[in-house]
Every structure is written in structure tokens, then in C-alpha cells.
Amino acid sequence: MSKPIGLLVVDDHPVVRDGLTGMFARDPEFAVLGEAADGAEAVRLARRLRPDVILMDLRMPGLDGVSAIRELAGQAPECRVLVLTTYDTDSYVLPAIEAGATGYLLKDAPREELLRAVRAAAKGEPVLAPSVAALLMNRVRKPAPGPLSPREVEVLELVAGGATNRVAAAELFLTEATVKSHLLNIYAKLGVNDRAAAITEAFHRGLLVPRQPD
Template identity: 60%
Template sequence: MIRLLIVDDHPVVREGLRGMLEADPGITVVGEAASGGEAVVRARDLRPDVVLMDLRMPGGDGVSATGRILADRPQTRVIVLTTYETDQDIVRAVEAGAAGYLLKDTSTADLLAAVSAAVRGETVLSPSVATRLVSRMRAPAAESLTPRETQVLALVAKGMSNGEIGRALFISETTVKTHLLRIFGKLGVSDRTAAVTTAMDRGLL
């Protein structure tokens, strides 16, 4: 019997997942948690085989909770179940030790199969997540931004104009433009909005 803990800040989602999972005679839901902090406590008390972990919750995010749960009980398998699939979220979850990363549109059959696979020690990924990871690994290593370029882009993300950025950093507007051109080249983009979005996806901001 697979002992499972459901972690999600939405009661309706937890109730739906419980109904789906307990339809399988090989799974028993031993508990629920509504935050990352609560998940750590519940996992310590209930000692589940698998934790279905939401990613973004108040009271401690899913990535931090995953790391803490696995530090306390390495044999537990944590599967992230979320609506988010940015490169940064995926990589952070995998680095924290998650055994899988599934999206909430995953079918019941695929979710049940993923739980069983995780218990067997396999890694489980939604197809779109697997594609993103493979693409990320195949892509040539992007040049890193310099500290000054990161400062400039962070101010761009706040909606500041080139002139405002120059005054904030005590550099000329021409120098700001030069930094932006270099940033665009490193990130492979052609405008400010794309630069901010790409940098956030890559965890640079």
C-alpha cells in the first residue's frame, strides 16, 4: 500500500486529488497539508511514501518544503504537481530532489502511473516539462550577465526608463543603452520586455 500526502493550498484541489487517488486500491491518502511549512511537519509525523507537492503556496513554497522533507526522510518521493512550468521552477524543483514534475492537467491514469513509478525509483515528468528540460540541456550555454548588466536589467524590470536607470546608477544614458545592447545579445532577444522575461525564466533575475 502506497502512503501518500497531498500538499496544496486549495481545499477543493486537495479534495479532488484525494478522490482520484483513493479510487486506486493500492494507494491510501494518509494526510493533507495547505502550506510548505505544514507539509514538512505532516511528512515527519505521517512518514508517507510519496508527497504530491504544489509549487507556490503561502507559508513556505513547495521547493523549500521538498528540500526539508528529503533532508529529514530521503526515502520519501516528492512529485511536484503544479500549473507552472517555467525553466526556473522546473530546475529548482529537480535540484531540491523532486522525483517528478507534473502539471495539473495530467490525467488521472497518468497521475496514478506516476505515483507508482516514483515509488519504484523512477523520475516522472509531464511531456512538456521533459521537452523543456531537454531543450535547455541542448541549448548552448548562455553568456552570464555581468553584475552591472544585472543591475540595469533589474531596473528595466521595475519599469524605469534609460534616463532614470542612468541617474540611479550614476552612469550616462548612452552607457545604459550600451549595457542593454549587450544584454540583448547575450539573451538572444531584441527588446526590453523579452530581455526581462527571458532573464526571469533563466533565473537571472
């Protein structure tokens, strides 16, 4: 008989940990090596126990799941992390996968689906909940925003220099409404929500260049 798949269960809710531990304990194919209530404890236990698969919640006090996944990628890279959470939005899915998670499942997954996912994760095979797979597919299909137009760059340069919408409009012989429209397009293209973030992101991308002192 092959060696059982070693598991580490990470969740800040004791009831969830108990439920998962009990479920896997009934199957000789798996062995729960330990439990952790937060990300920091998960990293410590993973270094010591070297589980094959870590079932990782994301929202936890202290070190959260995504931060723990990043640390594990450097300190215990042989441990596969299978996220098990209730959240399937961009703000949770993408950071977790980028941090190094092998799979991403939701807590309402049926028992057999979870068992299959752990088996696959132990082999290094990616596992995604259907809603998560659809989300990632939609992001891949969505065309990337185009570059800023010359006029948008002019507006952003003035705003970065401290100009108000009214001043920028006068400088460029535009209406304030047109300047506002340009700013909204800039926000969408840069993936930000306000002018301060737009300026920061534009400098980061090299779209704006810091002025040299006279």
C-alpha cells in the same frame, strides 16, 4: 498483496485535496496518509507519517512548495516528491527539480497518467510532464553564453566604479550607443537584467576583483 503506496497530498485548495484524496482512495494500490495546506505542514506530516510519495503543489502561503522540497530532502529524504501544479515555466520547473523533486506533473494530467507517475515516483524513477521534458531538453541543447570579451570587461569595470554610460564611452573612446550595446551583451551573458545585477554577478563569478585600498 503488496503494501499500498502511502501518499501525502499537499495543496492550499481544499477542493483539489479532496479530489486527489477521493481519486486515490478508490484504488487499493494507494493509501492517502494525510493532507497538508502549506509547505510547513507538509514537512511536519512527512516526518511523522513517512509517506512513500508526496504530491506537492508549488504556490502556497507561508512555506512554498520549492522551500518545502528543500527541507524534505534533509529531513525526510526517503519520501519522493512529485510536483503537481499548473505552472510549467523555467521559474517553477528548474528550482523544484534542483531542490530534489523526483517528478513534475501538471494538474491537467489524465487520471491514469497521474497514477502511473505516482507508481514510478515511489520507485524513485523520474517523471516529467511532456511540456516540462521539452523545456529541460531545450535548455540542455541551448549553448551556454560565451565569456565576456576584454572590451566588455573594461566596460563593466568602469560601470562598477560608478561611471555612467557617457563617462565610460569617453574613457574608452567609444560612443554611448556602443557602450549600451556592450552592456546588453553583458546582461545576456550573465543572465541578468540591469547593471547592478551584472556587477554583483561578475564579482560572484570572479570576473571583477574588488579594488584594494591604496
